[in-house]
Structures are given as C-alpha cells and as structure tokens.
Amino acid sequence: MRTWWGRGGVLRSGILLLLIPPFLLALQLLVVGPRLPRAGRAGVEEQEVAFSVISIEPERHSRHRGSPSRRPGLEDEEEEVEDGERREGARAYEDENEILSRQMGPIALEVQPWATDKPSFTAELDRIITYITRPQLNCSRVLSPGQAQASQPPADSPHWLLCAEDWLLPAADTPCVAYSFSMDRGDADFLKTVSGLGCEVHSFDPSNSNASGGHLGNSLASNHGNGGVVRQHKMWLEWRVPRKRKKTRGNLGSVSLTLADIMEALGHHTVHFLYVDLLSAEWRVFQNWIESGTLQSVHSLVATVHLQWAGFEVGGTNEEVLRYWFSVLQGLQASGLKLVHSSAGEGHSILKQTVANGHSSYRLSWTNTRR
Template identity: 85%
Template sequence: MWTCIRWWGRGGHPLSAGILLLLIPPLLLALQLLVVGPRLPRAGRLGVEEQEGAVAFSVLSIEPVRDSRQRGSQSRLPRLDEEEEEEEQEVEDGRMREGERAYEDENEILSHQLGPRTLEVQPWAADQPSFTAELNRVVTYITRPQLNCSRVLSPGHTQASQPAADSPHWMLCAEDWLLPAGDASCVAYSFSMDGGDAEFIKTVSGLGCEVHSFDPSNSNASGRHLGNSLASNHGDGGVVSQHKMWLEWRAPRKRKHKTRGNLGSVSQTLADIMAALGHHTVHFLYADLLSAEWRVFQNWIESGTLQSVHHLVATVHLQWAGFEVGGTDEEVLRYWFSILQGLQASGLKLIHTSAGEGHSVLKQTVANAHSTYTLSWVNTRH
C-alpha cells in the first residue's frame, strides 16, 4: 500500500491509486475469514442455509422429573412409617438399606416376605356412614370361619383331635400341611400381660417348639439373656424363654440393624424381634395386646411381616377405638374392617372365633355384639 502511495505521489495516476485503496479492506476481510472461519460454531456459519430450512432443531426439556406422589391420589389410611421414608428406604424383598449401604440379616428374615404395602381403605358398608351397617359388617366377618379344620389342637392339649362340640377359647389347625414337619424346628411367640397365654405356652412347648414369652410387666424376664430354660417348663419337651418386652407398631425414626441376640429397647416391632432372635418363621403366635392390636396388625400388613407367621391367635377389643386410632365411630369401624381385610389379603384365613364377655362396642351397649373376640387364623400362603 505504501508503494502505491509513493507511486501516486511521484505522479502516478490518481484513479488507479483510489481503486487499490478500495480493494484493500475486502482483501483483509477475506483473509480473516479464511483464518478464523473454521473455528466458528457451525450454526453461525450456515447463514442462508438455516433460513431456507436446511437445519432442524430439537428442544430438550431440562425440568426436573416430578415425584408421582405430588399428583392427586385416592384417599387412604396413613402408613405407619411415612416419617421415616426420607431417611431410609425399604427394598421390596424386605431388605433395608440406609443411603448406599445395604445389609441383610444373617437368616435373611425378610427375604421371604412380600414387600411393603399400603393398607387399603374399604368402601363404606352403606351409601353413607352408618354405625349399624359398619358394625354388622365387622361382626359378621369375625364370626364366620373361612376354613374348616378336621383336626385341631385345643388349649392345653398337644394331641390333635376332631373339633369338640363345645367351642374352646382358641384352636390351632392341625392339618398336616399346616404344621411343621416332624424333623423341622418349631418357633412360637406369645405376647400377653395377664397370664392368659398359659395354656398356649403349654400346648406349643409340648409340641417341642422353641417358645418365647413377651411380657413387659414380668420382673423375672430378661430381654438380654436369651434361651433361658425356666423351672416352669416342667420338662414338657419345649424350651421357654421369657423377655421383658412388648410389641411396637411405629416404625423407628432411625432403624438400626438388629444383630442376633440383641433386642435393644423394651419395645420393638415383630420384624426386629425376629431378626434379633435369628428367626425367619414364627409357626405359632399368640397376642393379647389390650387394644393395641389394630395398629400392630396394620404394621404387620404394611411391612409384610405376616408372611412369616403361620398360625395366629389374637384377641381383638371393641370397647374403644384402640391406641392411636381416632375418628368418628363409623370411621373407626371402617378402619377395623379394613384391617381385617388386610389380614385376609396377607393370606390369613379365620378358622375359629370365641366371643368374650360384655356387649360394649365403642362405649355403646350393643346386644348382638361382644366387647372382645379371640380369633384363630392360619396362613395358607406359607
């Protein structure tokens, strides 16, 4: 460029010099594009091609996935462990994990259970809430056996026999397919605070079962010393261990792994007790929980623990709603019926009913109902 200027200054043609000056900027721009152009994003170099529709764009959503629980759901009873769901998760085969660390009991107690489930609320018995309709549905259900047993074990007897004409307080179904094999171990649990389980303990210990009796009011029992053979055993062939402990229905806020032989606190869930004692099956279970049975049943249903219980004898109390059970009388009765349906859905079939004394239901006198019923079930799914 300076050569051209000097040439024009020495008398060169002015028009030629002007043309050269006009050509220099385009040449510099072209040189810049040749050097920098390949480094530009492709979208920036397509120019007219983009306007002609030569390139198609896809828009990807980056919104976080919303939990399905935020959507509307059907009305249901609250799970007992909802407060703990943020701290730990229950794996569907029953094994539990905290964070990324997973563990399982040495006997894989929960591997044979169904996964956690939510108790299903049953529809109203009538078109609208009705005390009479709800009560009739509950009483009808608990007074109609669902399975007939040709051979039974009655209180205090270790030999199977045909059902007696007079109805016993409870019974165990002694069909071969429902009893442990002769060479198999047998485990029995009893939860009672009034000594009403004496005949049950005598029966199952006479069968040669390993028996565990739970009573928080028993000062002679110990939750730490396991497998202690008691003098009251009378050499009947079974081993009875007493524990100063009771059943819990609330899921602990921070569940800890229960090692075998370590029961920990005085109140534990059935699953934790079984894990601590090293049992994956309870063949016979007796429970008189003094109105705590409804919440305990709910825990067993929702946790899947019932899959490990073969025979269940339990007393239900109808005088009042029960521990931590609220609502109107109609709502309480519907809740009770939902529990009974949940037990059936878990595989339990009613084989016997024995009515107790009194005719008080939710503090009302009812002629066609009793205050308590002792119910005997067998699990047909084990």
C-alpha cells in the first residue's frame, strides 16, 4: 500500500503539472482578451488599436567609429524636402556608385577609341599634340591680351586670343558677362580686356582674402549695371555635382561650387568670356561641363591644360590618361567649342616623361559656334 500510494502521489503531481499551463492560458485570455482588436462587423466601426514598436536596429544617425560603410569626412545630414521640412533617416554615407552618378550629368563622356590597334604612348601623345596645336577656326578680327579693341591677328603669337567676329560678340544691348578662375594672377590681361569691353566681371580665387565693394570674400553678389568693375570672390570651381542642390544666392558657407551653381547664384544665363587656369583640375571640370551641358552657356573659353601629370582624380596607365584627355577634348568640340588659338608653355615633361615634340602645358582659346 505504501508503495502504491507513493506511485499515486507521483501520478497526481504529474496530472497537476499538465493542468497548470492550460489554466494559465485561460486566465491570460480572460484578462487580455477584451483588449485585443475585435473583427469589424457590418455597420460597426472597428476599434482602433495603438501599437508601440520597439526596434532592435541601431539608430540611423548614430556614429560608429570604424564602420566600413562610412566614407571619411562625410557628415550625417538630413535630407530636405520641398515644403522645407526635414525627414530623418538620411543615409550617412555614399558608396562609389553614388559619387560617380553625382559627378556624371545627363550626357556621359564618350571615351574615344585608341589611336592605333593597341595602346601606344607615342600614338596617343601624337594625337593629343596634333589636336591642341591646330586651330579649327580662323578669326579675321580678334581681341588680344590687354586690348579692348578688336583688330587683325597680331604677327607674334600671344598667350591667348578672343575671336571678335561680329556674329560672336555680344550684341550692343546685351549685358556682357565675364568670369575668371586663376590662382597665379595670370589673368591680369584678361581682366583688363573684358573690363575695357564694359563687361560685368567676376574673378574667383579661394586664396584671395580681399573683396571689392566691401563684401565678404565668399559672397556671390552680382554687380549688374557696374560694368568694368572686377568683383572678387573667394571661391573655386567644383566638378562634383552636389548631393543636395541648395539655393546659392547671397553669402555662401562653401568656397567650392560648380560653374552651373555659380551662374545660378549670380543670376547669369550666359558667360560670354571665361578664363580658367585650374592647376591640373581642368580635365575633371571640363568633363563636368560636357556632361552637364554647361558649355552651351559659354561663348568663349580660354583655358590652360596641364600635361605634367594625370590631374586630380584621373588615374590609369599613361596610355589610358592620354586617351581620356583626348576624349575630353572631343567632348568640348562636340559641345560646340572650336579651337581658335594655341600657345605652348614651358617645359617638355608630359606624364613625367620628357618629350621633344610636346610641352608641359598649353593655353588654348576656344569659341562656341553653337549659340
């Protein structure tokens, strides 16, 4: 009997253990059940339930040191929407594809075929030198450095020329606009020429701490109606299209903008005369102008191209660099620019190689025949 009762006690304990979970479940349903949403019935509005969601994901705006998905130097930022509000959750990083897509515009630069059947430094170099030393348009009347009166081309070869044919110059009743980007003060004659024409002149130099008219150096205020006066800006050209386009009128916190953004800030639809010496950044800037269509608004361009090294953000073998340069030059031509003058600089180093038939830099003068 003692043994039987022992086994019976164990049996009764097991039965109780089996009954406890259903009992607890039934109790939970009695307590929580009335709070659950009821199925909607015809003609009766369904009860609205508020939910509180707890996320186990990290906050989007939290900073994580050493995170492989973050690019150095990029700050967390909120994206602006049209109504002026901000929405959270903006991505705090950009991958290489995003940066490439922002650098490219609506028209992709067309990479030209190799000069010969296979990559050749000599063949690519000869094609480049031939292209930049042979003018494509002859001008019977030109503006020479420092001269505001059109004349026949001078006997000696100046550093640059502006084609002054009547059909190329701004109309008498059209405001003339000129921009200059130079850090070596090599644009003095250009500024003198366009000032003498009565143009609205803007000079851009990030190293210049002075500004005319008592305005801040990074202010983009125009000088309409004040022709001939050079307005100075502590600003430089950018070739990367900004991720977010901001209104740029007035004072700016940035000293680097694309040409299109600068023109928009100044209220200009056309730049009649543009001078640039970008210290090897010209190739990427040219590419931006080609792809964005900005060159359609430029009438005359004087630019120095540097051949000593590949240039900013330009990589590859020497042959690939030369082909890229030639592709950019072809893009300028496809945009309507015709070469009217070429002047060789000093030195004979091209991509760190000494060459006899080329120079380290060239100052090229173009005019736009598509306007």
